[in-house]
Amino acid sequence: MTDERPKYQRLVDHLRSLIADLPVGAAVPSERALADDSGVSRMTARKALAALEREGLLRREVGRGTFVSRPAVSLPLMLTSFTEDMRARGLEPSSRLLGRSALAADAELAVVFDVAVGEPLVRIDRLRLADGTPFAIERTTLLDRAVPGILDVDLVAASLYDVLEREHGIHFDAGRQSIRAAIARPDDATTLELAPGDAVLELVRTSIAGGTVIEHTVSTYPGARFELSASIAPVT
Ligand code: 16G
Structure with missing residues (x-):
């Protein structure tokens, strides 16, 4: 866990800049694709997506994917x-x-x-x-x-x-x-x-x-x- 922390932070930062360049409603890579592309575990990818979802920057829709959103x-x-x-x-x-x-x-x-x-x-x-x-x-x-x-x-x-x-x-x-x-x-x-x-x-x-x-x-x-x-x- 501890050695995943920098990777987690890097992934969150990476996603944040990706989101800033995308319009609301644009799809972002799935948990699996993120894990594969960034060399992190799926759990780390999931945590990063969840953190940005809590901030209102992403919206997850069951069965459809994850989309760019804006904070309430x-x-x-x-x-x-x-x-x-x-x-x-x-x-x-x-x-x-x-x-x-x-x-x-x-x-x-x-x-x-x-x-x-x-x-x-x-x-x-x-x-x-x-x-x-x-x-x-x-x-x-x-x-x-x-x-x-x-x-x-x-x-x-x-x-x-x-x-x-x-x-x-x-x-x-x-x-x-x-x-x-x-x-x-x-x-x-x-x-x-x-x-x-x-x-x-x-x-x-x-x-x-x-x-x-x-x-x-x-x-x-x-x-x-x-x-x-x-x-x-x-x-x-
Ligand atoms: C708000 C008002 C709207 C008003 C506008 C004037 C609500 C739901 N509506 O958006 O009725 O016309 O302000 O804004 O709050 P303005 O003075 O910036 O043009």
């Missing part, structure tokens, strides 16, 4: 923006625009925004990245009359919440958020670098300022990479 990230249940959430974790946020358009409220959105059917709304879809890695797809609908001209703002470079506050004086003081599990749509799976059929978490947020619903966003996060945390208060 905690998302607070607070009215913070993606930009703030990522910076608080020392990650650099960025965005890619997936689409933007003007639309009229249908029956469902009319209920969400508490407006008449036909009320002008805007829709902005963005891929959110952290340190260049795709983190979430955000499909945001906004009440047009509260945010005139928002479709012309470059929301790739800027934080939506910053723009709302700076240019429209909007500061959210209330909100609702629900979380549901889903299977990634095929196009979302590709965008988020997931395998077809992978699970996602959908966070649905409605943000309110001064009693007016301004924002409704459906955020799609890779299920295996996130956990949600919240402070829970005692029953009073």
